[in-house]
Amino acid sequence: MFNNIGSLANLIITQSSGTEPNTWGILFLVILISLFGLVIALWLAKWVLKKDTGTADMQKISNAIKMGAEAFLRRQNRTIIYLATGVALLIFVLYGFVRSHHDFDPVPTALELAFWVSVSFVLGAGCSLIAGYVGMWVSIRSNIRTASAAIKSLNDALQIALRGGAVSGLFVVAMSLLGVGGLYAVLLALGKDPAHIPLMIVGYGFGASFVALFAQLGGGIYTKAADVGADLVGKIEAGIPEDDPRNPAVIADLVGDNVGDCAGRGADLFESTAAENIGAMILGATLSTFAEKGGFPFALGGVAVMLFPLVARAFGIIASIVGIVLVKMDKEEKIDPMQAMNRGYSFAVILSMAAFGFASRWLLYNEYAPQAWWHFFLCGVIGVLTSVAFVYITQYYTEYKYRPVREIAKASETGPATNIITGISVGFECTALPTIVISAAILASYYLGKTAFPEDAVVKGVNAGLFGTAVATMGMLATAAFILAMDTFGPITDNAGGIVEMSRQPEAIRKKTDRLDAVGNTTKALTKGYAIGSAALAAFLLFSAYMDEVKLYSGMSEGFVFKVDISKPVVFVGALLGAMLIFLFSALAIRAVGKAAYYVINDVRAQFKEKPGILTFKDEPDYGRCVDIVTKGALKEMILPGLLAVLMPVSVGIIFRLFISETDRLIAAESVAALLMVGTICGILMATFLNNGGGAWDNAKKFIEAGNYGGKKSDAHKAAVVGDTVGDPFKDTAGPSLHVLIKMLSTITLVLAPLFI
Amino acid sequence: MFNNIGSLANLIITQSSGTEPNTWGILFLVILISLFGLVIALWLAKWVLKKDTGTADMQKISNAIKMGAEAFLRRQNRTIIYLATGVALLIFVLYGFVRSHHDFDPVPTALELAFWVSVSFVLGAGCSLIAGYVGMWVSIRSNIRTASAAIKSLNDALQIALRGGAVSGLFVVAMSLLGVGGLYAVLLALGKDPAHIPLMIVGYGFGASFVALFAQLGGGIYTKAADVGADLVGKIEAGIPEDDPRNPAVIADLVGDNVGDCAGRGADLFESTAAENIGAMILGATLSTFAEKGGFPFALGGVAVMLFPLVARAFGIIASIVGIVLVKMDKEEKIDPMQAMNRGYSFAVILSMAAFGFASRWLLYNEYAPQAWWHFFLCGVIGVLTSVAFVYITQYYTEYKYRPVREIAKASETGPATNIITGISVGFECTALPTIVISAAILASYYLGKTAFPEDAVVKGVNAGLFGTAVATMGMLATAAFILAMDTFGPITDNAGGIVEMSRQPEAIRKKTDRLDAVGNTTKALTKGYAIGSAALAAFLLFSAYMDEVKLYSGMSEGFVFKVDISKPVVFVGALLGAMLIFLFSALAIRAVGKAAYYVINDVRAQFKEKPGILTFKDEPDYGRCVDIVTKGALKEMILPGLLAVLMPVSVGIIFRLFISETDRLIAAESVAALLMVGTICGILMATFLNNGGGAWDNAKKFIEAGNYGGKKSDAHKAAVVGDTVGDPFKDTAGPSLHVLIKMLSTITLVLAPLFI
Secondary structure, three states: OHHHHHHHHHHHHHHHOOOOOOHHHHHHHHHHHHHHHHHHHHHHHHHHHOOOOOOHHHHHHHHHHHHHHHHHHHHHHHHHHHHHHHHHHHHHHHHHHHOOOOOOOOOOOHHHHHHHHHHHHHHHHHHHHHHHHHHHHHHHHHHHHHHHHHHHOHHHHHHHHHHHHHHHHHHHHHHHHHHHHHHHHHHHHOOOOHHHHHHHOHHHHHHHHHHHHHHHHHHHHHHHHHHHHHHHHHHHHHOOOOOOOOOOOHHHHHHHHHHHHHHHHHHHHHHHHHHHHHHHHHHHHHHHHHHHHOOOOOOOOHHHHHHHHHHHHHHHHHHHHHHHHHOOOOOOOOOOHHHHHHHHHHHHHHHHHHHHHHHHHHHOOOOOOOOHHHHHHHHHHHHHHHHHHHHHHHHHHHOOOOHHHHHHHHHHHHOHHHHHHHHHHHHHHOOHHHHHHHHHHHHHHHHHHHOOOOHHHHHOOOOOHHHHHHHHHHHHHOOHHHHHHHHHHHHHHHHHHHHHHHOOOOHHHHHHHHHHHHHHHHHHHHHHHHHHHHHHHHHHHHHHHHHHHHHHHHOOOOOOOOOOEOOOHHHHHHHHHHHHHHHHHHHHHHHHHHHHHHHHHHHHHHHHHHOHHHHHOOOOOOHHHHHHHHHHHHHHHHHHHHHHHHHHHHHHHHHHHHHOEOOEOOHHHHHHHHHHHHHHHHHHHHHHHHHHHHHHHHHHHHHHHOOHHHOOOOHHHHHHHHHHHHHHHHHHHHHHHHHHHHHHHHHHHHHHHHHHO | OHHHHHHHHHHHHHHHOOOOOOHHHHHHHHHHHHHHHHHHHHHHHHHHHOOOOOOHHHHHHHHHHHHHHHHHHHHHHHHHHHHHHHHHHHHHHHHHHHOOOOOOOOOOOHHHHHHHHHHHHHHHHHHHHHHHHHHHHHHHHHHHHHHHHHHHOHHHHHHHHHHHHHHHHHHHHHHHHHHHHHHHHHHHHOOOOHHHHHHHOHHHHHHHHHHHHHHHHHHHHHHHHHHHHHHHHHHHHHOOOOOOOOOOOHHHHHHHHHHHHHHHHHHHHHHHHHHHHHHHHHHHHHHHHHHHHOOOOOOOHHHHHHHHHHHHHHHHHHHHHHHHHHOOOOOOOOOOHHHHHHHHHHHHHHHHHHHHHHHHHHHOOOOOOOOHHHHHHHHHHHHHHHHHHHHHHHHHHHOOOOHHHHHHHHHHHHOHHHHHHHHHHHHHHOOHHHHHHHHHHHHHHHHHHHOOOOHHHHHOOOOOHHHHHHHHHHHHHOOHHHHHHHHHHHHHHHHHHHHHHHOOOOHHHHHHHHHHHHHHHHHHHHHHHHHHHHHHHHHHHHHHHHHHHHHHHHOOOOOOOOOOEOOOHHHHHHHHHHHHHHHHHHHHHHHHHHHHHHHHHHHHHHHHHHOHHHHHOOOOOOHHHHHHHHHHHHHHHHHHHHHHHHHHHHHHHHHHHHHOEOOEOOHHHHHHHHHHHHHHHHHHHHHHHHHHHHHHHHHHHHHHHOOHHHOOOOHHHHHHHHHHHHHHHHHHHHHHHHHHHHHHHHHHHHHHHHHHO
């Protein structure tokens, strides 16, 4: 491994020795590293697949999960493909025929622009679909191998689960980089102006987030409908434990973990990184243009600045690979597996910080502003620290070592009502610290960026403040591959536990998978916090990209500054509608779970009635029927919230064109910007509330199960189960879908901005 | 009654016959009508007090409620007076010694400005305290009279309850008008420039809202802590019905209705009307100044425009009085009492619309823009229609005739978890329609205002758009006195029902008070919707007042336009913090209820243990001890959320002065504006969620109690009780406190703006 890095460093140094900007060299490096990431993913997948697949009993269950997950994803992807094809055609028509061509457009004809935007949309959508599929594919194969390995060694189980997760993590991040880098290379080869390329490939981010939204929604609804349905009838009505083979919805529940957490989150982070790459490239292009005009050109030229985000991401992939490979237990298997994970993550963080410093010095060096590169480097460090802060805050609010979860557990003593009231209050409260951290990160990185250039440069318009926030975002996303590996680790270990439980393995093995499962719960919560934090930072970067784009497409004169003035009534209304979108979307996502869960409940009840022998192990329940019902239900229910998210910003943009006047030509674009920004603000807070609130309820229940306030079967426990059930659609459906929604709002407005002007 | 109106109209016509602006005449009219409103309030109070006070049993209960409520309010007011004194001193010091005097200040010395702002703050705070006290005073005397009247006639009971409520309604609105009008008159008599007076009395609105915030918080925490506490131990643990005399917390619960709903809402609407008056006056002053400069002077001069809001409010008082007096049942007492109420309200609405038209024609006539007055009149009509729309939407989401509540009731069949999930999803969903209505109202009234003047006037800067939204707000608030009467009607009938129940009156009388109580529940929900809608509209007006003020205090040149550009990172962070404030405040308010309820629960349990005879009617519980404990608890718990609300905007304003630079002198004021606006947006949505969600849960329970899904004592009913309990602190503590918070944010920033510049 270390040899590889050494040779890469050599390669880089050779390339950067010239003073001329070596665009192709940099692009080659980026594409090479993304291919390298894919190769490693393949190697890890092979490593995992070679492992033992356990007993026949285990295989039976694992196969049922596999079949269910594949059937769901096949149907879901079909639905998404229909929707995406419609959108692609619409984009083509809108760009090619509805909108009239302007001289200042990035390409000479309307049709050509329409072609590139739609093609990049299709590519983004396709890659996102594949990324989600791969995540699920490897996860449903790693679960049984993890379960089987647990029979012998905890270390083996840990490594299989994490490396299985890493296949998806690496694949997602490398694919996203390869897509953006590859598109860029193709357009460059076709002789396009490098500064205009990002505007031609904005569709890639939108395609990715469009698919991510539906994948996360569909998967999220599926997983929680199955879970809530299984719990309500199984645990509460029939009185059988979780993951019990007598429950007809149990396989659907296990399938849910894969399609919700793996496929959904995979598509989510795929689009995060893709959108962030493109946004940062647009900002880089703007900065270098201004720097050149102001007499402060970067040493390696504007293209180097524009490609910096891709290089930073590429180095992050390598750092993540090293971290993942280094995760292992001590010989006696005494340490907390979380500790092993943390050690690997620390390696990845430190390595990626070093790589960041190197990339900054290499690509962002500026003779006229010699401090610039380390200012940007510090912005990257801020991003990394932000992600660390998010990890700690999420732990404080969701682990039962701390005050918030204990408060909920204590409130359970007085029944479900006080459990819910306290949980909601903890959920609302936990938005405060992350907001403060994000605020500090934005202000600090903006300030560092702004002071990267001397005073006289700033006066000339060379303001790198926004680029500073972009670099912080890159810092936060540097270790995305590792984070995603940890995230997929969750459902794999959860499934492994389910397989061990259902195939009635001995207590000692269950204990091992329980240990892993506990770690998986923690990593799932942490990665959600991370996803929100990065969405918040990335949003800021995407706003700026949107504003730059509006300026370009409006053809306004050089000195023109586009503002988003929410004191204008029309813009204020845009902001109000943006915030409302978040509430309404959450309502629809939560209700979708309720509706889909109802189908499950009815089916399970019907099965218990049709075959009373199920409860005494005489009859076998029809798992497939349940899987089928929840599949159909989830896909049906995902359409409404998904379409709302897509249509609302578009409608505001188009309807508010009514208010365009001679003195206020950009009012529609400005209102959409307000919708986007205030929607993002509300979305961040709401998602934090939903994610952490749900996590806290979950662990309050676990705290009681650990023997507090009367332990299992006590009244407090019953109350805590209510809270846990309420939290399920919050933390696994609405919350994660909001992350994607926020980012999709940015990318959809980026793509459609030219139509609002 | 009609004679009075006739003579007033004569008076007005006499006064408006001159073409010179008759400032003193208009002011005289306003003060006269407010005094008239107070006289009518007094007359109604006497009318109510003359009524029969029922049996000795009833009096015993009523006296216990009276003592408890008075004890709480005395203590609460003492706490609030301490806090307000501190703030008054702080304002004086900040204005008089910290901030340096500028030439463009409205008065010649810093100390004089400090004097007026602090004095108006003290006056506003004092009036608000008195308004809250009067509301409670009359309510705890009307309850027993309503109960006693119910023995004989439903019509008598209805009239006593409504007229008792009207005492507080009229008193609040008339006092607020008298305060603003009187302060204005005093300053005018002292020879101050009329256009500068609003800036000197901004403290009045802040004083009012400061008190309102703590009154609503303290009262809201008290009422729900008592309610939740009484229900949890009484209904669930001991299995005794609601309002049962064996429950030691039952008197505290009945006290809570008075201190939460009457005193809290009284202070809330007092400040609404006061703040809206001042905000509209500032906008009127700006508009008339620009109109004069642009060559489009109003016929009766600028002062007439500035005083228009006061006149419109004064006419609204008369319209409300007529409406209130006209409410009565049919002879057979067969109609729904709500219908009788609605008829009276329709009268008030129609009359106030007519008066609005008259006032517009009289004071806003402009020879150079002859269409202006009826454009403004239409804005007022939009305001009235908005309030009607809010009433319907609130009904749809909270009454069990419609889909949302029925959905929650149905979900109760599968247990408390699905009840909660569905309730939250309904709550989130119900934010959509009000947002759309508010958006439409803002855009339409802005558009009407903007087109009130011809094109060439707009080019010269005569833009009446914002004034149009201000007039819409006035329209919405025109019937505030009637609405407040309906609101106070709620706790009076609730208490009357409690008294009848506890003194074990025959079934027939209980049925009568139950009919009134059901109406009271509806009116309480409706007025909350109304309060949010008016807060949303009024907020927009207060933003503009803030921006005008910033412009004035910054001493920027004439053509300067102050923008709130949330695409600037510092301003965006302000917006983010504003939204976060809403979440954190809600968390603290909800948690405060939980904590205070815990004290109640422990005391009730202790009492049952100490005297086991309580449950068999052998021993009498110690009601006073419970009242005392919840009083202390509520006052202790209100401090933290209250201080957060006050300190957060101030801190942002002061800390963000760090970012002030030569090119961006107003950045701190701009960030505070963003905090205010986005905080308001989130606050409106969150309050709507909390209010309607809570209302829907409440009525889902009632729907089941009416015999659906198994009726009382079924499992569905138990689940619905959980939802109802969760909804309690939402709809009666956090939601209403958010209304006040939104308005206090506006007024506090208005007062402190000069310090952020």
